[in-house]
Amino acid sequence: MTDPVVLPEFESFGDQTFKGLDNPEVATAATQALLNEERNSGQPVIDSPGENRLTLERGICRGGVWYREAEVRELTGADEEAIAAAGSNSAKVFETLLLRGVQTVGDEPMSQGLASELLIGDREYLVMAIRRATFGNDLEFEELPCPHCEELVDLTVPLDAIPFTRLDDPEQNEYFVPLRRGAVAFVRLPTGEDQAAILAIKGDNVARQDSEILRRCVLRIRHTDGTEVKNPPAVQLGMADRKAILRFLTETQPGPRYADFSFTHETCGKEVPLPISLAVLFRGM
Structure with a gap:
């Protein structure tokens, strides 16, 4: 039996690498070093705030017109208190960041409904x-220790260096995924609302989470004889087809690939995985 395709956990911001790391021990060491560094370094270095406007990959559609321009703002002490009130619930922390830090998408003020409508990648x-x-x-x-040669490394990571996936056509709402036996699945990309539904499933039942995202995002399946089944029951899909659809949804989702970041240590020439998490982005808060 093949390993199940796991929907992204929140801490990875919906970013998943199905092939896995070639050396999990290296990744573990790098992550632990980050945690140690965070405990010992205090507040992060604060640079001058950059441009607060950005262009989203998909954005929102209003009256047949797509709006992709968004504006964010610098977080304040009041925002820090609100984020702290979210406690250790990473989903609530993420939502709080969006609701307080994003001012507008298009001309529309940020709201819970708007945040739920956005693609996961746009949210990230x-x-x-x-x-x-x-x-x-x-x-x-x-003093980040290289897991290969153990030399201590001082490292500056520009946010622009984090891998980023873009959409070929930002206004494309429907995609097709080839399945076994010549069938084709027509799907849409998951949004914040879909992500919340997955997180609401209690426990570690990955198969149930997979079924929920498939139920929500598979629009129809066309068979080789031309017949179509709308909103097909996810539990009736073959395991290979389920995996193919989930892989497509993850790989096509736009936005930053925080879990895929790595750097080359110049001294030993080795590649060092350095996954970026929400805690790393906002450490010191």
């Missing part, structure tokens, strides 16, 4: 922009 891009407006464009790490 907005959080990156909020971080840039608040603390600057660079993530600073001091």
